[in-house]
Amino acid sequence: MKTENTVWHDQHISKQQRATIKGQRPCLLWYTGLSGSGKSTVANAVDAMLFAQGKHTYLLDGDNVRHGLNGDLSFSDEDRVENIRRISEVSKLFIDSGLIVSTAFISPFASDRDMARKLLADGEFIEVFIDTPIDVCEQRDPKGLYKKARAGEIKHFTGIDSAYDVPVSPELHIKTAEFSIEECAAQIVAYLQDNNYLG
Structure with missing residues (x-):
């Protein structure tokens, strides 16, 4: 519900002026995947990698945002x-400031990811699947969450007793079980370079 008695x-x-002075094209890298992916x-x-290139970025991590x-x-x-x-609305504000924004959230529902995409201009939302x-995620289990979910100690855990809508046509399809972290990151930076986000 929108607040009454407020005017935009x-x-x-402008967003374009803020982006121009930074020498980049603002966008939102929306990372989605199972816990432990x-x-x-x-x-x-x-x-x-982007910071090392002098790019203006910000990363919004799911766990960190839930702390505040x-x-x-x-x-x-x-x-x-x-x-x-x-987080979609916060990301939109960061995009307006001319930043290259990353969000790392499970974001299990396709409808929510579509909602986030529709908030932004064409080309600003980049879905990174x-x-x-899941067996690899469970083997990693860095936070011990799968073990707790399997034991019934955590309810509504994505991939166990809560659904995950697999992206149908993401801009980037990254497979961490087949490539190193550095190789995966390089694929994403190459996409940004090839599509003129980095100036």
Whole structure:
């Protein structure tokens, strides 16, 4: 529900001006995949590569955002939708500032990812599917979450007792079980370079 008695206030500096001064084309790298797939690890590697090139970036990590902005949300389906709605709106603000933004969230529902895409201009949303088999994710299990989910200690866990809508046509399809983190990150940076996001 939108707040009443508010009016949108136009700013003097445009998104294009902010992007031009940074020498880049703003976009949102939307990393999606199962827990343990490598979303945050790959996103961090890409962010470091772009920073080394002098690009202006910011990374919004799912766990980190739940410590603050979304600390009041659970992992129910309803709260997962609200989690993605909030981060989509925050990402849009960062895009408006001219940044190359990365978000590393499971974001299990295709409808939520589509909603995030529709908030942005054409070409600004880049879906990055971190496609890692669930058995590999369970073997990694860096936070011990699959073990807890299998034991019934965690409810609504994606891939176990909560659905994950596999991306149908992502801009980038990254397989961390077949390539190293550095190789995966290089694939993403190459995509940005080839599609004129890096100036």
